[in-house]
Amino acid sequence: xxxxxxxxxxxxxxxxxxxxxxxxxxxxxARYGYLGLPPLDVELSxxxxxxxxxxxxxxxxxxxxxxxxxxxxxxxxxxSADPGTVFELGWFHGAGKLVYGYSxxxxxxxxxxxxxxxxxxxxxxxxxxxxxGMAIEGFGLGDNLMIDESLRPLGGLVxxxxxxxxxxxxxxxxxxxxxxxxxxxxxxxx
Amino acid sequence: xxxxxxxxxxxxxxxxxxxxxxxxxxxxxARYGYLGLPPLDVELSxxxxxxxxxxxxxxxxxxxxxxxxxxxxxxxxxxSADPGTVFELGWFHGAGKLVYGYSxxxxxxxxxxxxxxxxxxxxxxxxxxxxxGMAIEGFGLGDNLMIDESLRPLGGLVxxxxxxxxxxxxxxxxxxxxxxxxxxxxxxxx
Numbered sequence: 001x002x003x004x005x006x007x008x009x010x011x012x013x014x015x016x017x018x019x020x021x022x023x024x025x026x027x028x029x030a031r032y033g034y035l036g037l038p039p040l041d042v043e044l045s046x047x048x049x050x051x052x053x054x055x056x057x058x059x060x061x062x063x064x065x066x067x068x069x070x071x072x073x074x075x076x077x078x079x080s081a082d083p084g085t086v087f088e089l090g091w092f093h094g095a096g097k098l099v100y101g102y103s104x105x106x107x108x109x110x111x112x113x114x115x116x117x118x119x120x121x122x123x124x125x126x127x128x129x130x131x132x133g134m135a136i137e138g139f140g141l142g143d144n145l146m147i148d149e150s151l152r153p154l155g156g157l158v159x160x161x162x163x164x165x166x167x168x169x170x171x172x173x174x175x176x177x178x179x180x181x182x183x184x185x186x187x188x189x190x
Numbered sequence: 191x192x193x194x195x196x197x198x199x200x201x202x203x204x205x206x207x208x209x210x211x212x213x214x215x216x217x218x219x220a221r222y223g224y225l226g227l228p229p230l231d232v233e234l235s236x237x238x239x240x241x242x243x244x245x246x247x248x249x250x251x252x253x254x255x256x257x258x259x260x261x262x263x264x265x266x267x268x269x270s271a272d273p274g275t276v277f278e279l280g281w282f283h284g285a286g287k288l289v290y291g292y293s294x295x296x297x298x299x300x301x302x303x304x305x306x307x308x309x310x311x312x313x314x315x316x317x318x319x320x321x322x323g324m325a326i327e328g329f330g331l332g333d334n335l336m337i338d339e340s341l342r343p344l345g346g347l348v349x350x351x352x353x354x355x356x357x358x359x360x361x362x363x364x365x366x367x368x369x370x371x372x373x374x375x376x377x378x379x380x
Contacts (some may be wrong), residue, residue, distance in 0.1 A: 012209065014324040016313070052329040056339035063284075077307065077322065078268030083276045084334035094253075094287075123206070131268065134204040139242040143273035149246035158370025 005035045006065060007063055009089065010072025011082035012169065013040045021169050028171065032178045035167060037062045039088070068098035070177045073143060074168045075105050079112045080143050093150045100181060101151050102158035102173035104166040108140045155180050195225045197253055199279065200262025201272035203229060204360065211359050218361065222368045227252045229278070253281060258288035260367045263333060263347060264358045265295050267301045283340045289342050290371060292354040292363035293347035297327050298330045345370050 006029050012021045022038040029036030039059050063069075069092040073081040080086070081103070090101050105112075110128070115119050117130035127135045141148035142157040151157050158164055158173045158180070164171070196219050202211045212228040219226030229249050251257075259282040263271040270276070270292070282289050295302075300318070304310050307320035317325045331338035332347040341347050348363045348370070350356060356363070 011324070014326075016273040016319075016323055016325075018325075052331060052339055053326075053342070056335055057335065062219075077303065077320070077324075080268070080270075080273040082271060082334070083270040084336040086273045086276045087280035087283075087334065087336040087340065090277035091284035094281035094284030097284075113267065119214075127207075130267070133206055133209065134201070134267075135208075136204075137242075141242060144247055144272070144277065145242040146274040146277040149242055150277065152243070152246075168256070 003033065003035045004068065005037050005062075005066040007066035007069040007088065007092070008036050008038045008188045009069050009085045010039075011074075011076040011085060012072055013038075014076075014082075015169055017169060021171075025174060028175055028178060033080055034178070034181075037066050048140055059088070062137060063088060063095075065174075066092075066097070068092065068100065070174060070181075071099070071101040072168070072174065073103045073147065075103070075112065075143075079109065079116055080123070081147065086147060089147065090151065095118045097180075098154065099150055100154055100158070100177040101147070103142050104160065104168055104170050104173060105142075106160045106165055109143050110136050110138045110140070112130070193223065193225045194258065195227050197256035197259040197278065197282070198226050198228045199259050199275045200229075201264075201266040201275060202262055204266075204272075205359055207359060211361075214361060215364060218365055218368060222372055224368070224371075227256050228273075243297050249278070250370040253278060253285075256287070257289065258281075258282065258371070260364060260371075261289070261291040261363065262358070263291045263293045263337065265293070265302065265333075266358070269299065269306055271337065276337060279337065279340065288344065288371075289340055290344055290348070290367040291337070292367055293332050294350065294358055294360050294363060295332075296350045296353045296355055299328050300328045300330070 001020050008025050015021055026036035032092055055159055071085050071089045089099055113130055113136050117164040121129045123129040130136050148157050158176050198215050202208055205211055216226035261275050261279045268270040279289055303320055303326050311319045312318040318328055320326050329335055332349050338347050348366050
């Protein structure tokens with residue numbers, strides 16, 4: 001039996017401490033008996049001039065090899081998660097693989113939108129409108145419903161249980177995903 | 191031979207004119223011989239109180255039925271595309287279906303980040319850093335490289351050829367995707 005591979009998706013590759021964070025995630029994976037697969041060859045990015053096509057091809061190869069994804073869906077440069085990470089989460093779901101995700105920010109999506117796009121107005125059909133005149137999803141979720149609901153069969157988007165935000169590179173909730181995976185009976189995806 | 195179905199992904203469902211825009215997209219699809227499948231049952235959203243789980247299940251059923259996606263990837267409430275749309279784009283790619291996408295905004299991703307997260311600084315390994323201290327992708331693409339590169343086999347992210355931004359609900363580039371689809375030999379995805 002081969003060790004199950006976990007694709008370590010997230011904006012972590014953009015962090016100043018990317019190499020350390022991804023090494024720590026790999027070490028945590030190993031502690032739980034999994035093989036952590038970072039989405040970018042960190043050595044490549046540090047030493048060469050990769051192009052977008054080669055990074056995509058390498059990431060895709062890792063995604064195909066991985067059995068599941070644990071995505072860092074902490075809001076990144078705006079009200080939502082990093083879009084590359086969201087693409088990868090959708091890819092795993094579409095490919096029929098297991099999906100886990102966490103966010104180190106506690107506030108629901110609509111509260112973050114309301115703060116960034118105030119004032120909020122009432123629209124038709126009981127919808128709330130942001131100051132861009134467009135509707136706000138109001139489901140109390142951590143991000144767009146496609147993201148949150150894709151994670152529901154495995155326990156939903158993991159957010160801070162104590163409602164206290166954590167730094168984007170904090171690994172407590174990443175480890176919480178590993179624990180859930182460890183305890184789960186790995187049900188078939190919906 | 192059944193008519194090929196196109197999943198009409200985008201933040202269009204949040205527009206004040208969502209019903210009209212999605213109807214116009216469906217009509218354009220029909221003109222080119224395809225069946226347009228909007229990502230949300232617009233009647234449902236206008237008359238009832240859908241919950242996140244039911245919307246997800248209905249969207250997923252449409253995505254499974256669709257043969258391909260045309261995603262409106264125009265930046266939405268920030269520097270990147272709507273995250274629900276990005277999830278769906280990734281889902282189609284992971285499911286091995288055809289992916290098309292357009293953005294009505296011409297400026298490259300890194301220029302939008304530089305404008306929103308100034309000042310920009312030089313980092314290690316010739317990377318540029320935003321004012322959040324985190325690296326910026328600098329490939330001249332329309333959004334995160336996972337998004338753009340997923341679209342490359344079918345011609346890349348469609349952006350305004352005249353470098354003039356268009357409104358987020360403008361359909362010229364949506365129709366451009368239909369034309370490319372019509373003319374393509376529908377190559378296998380990479």
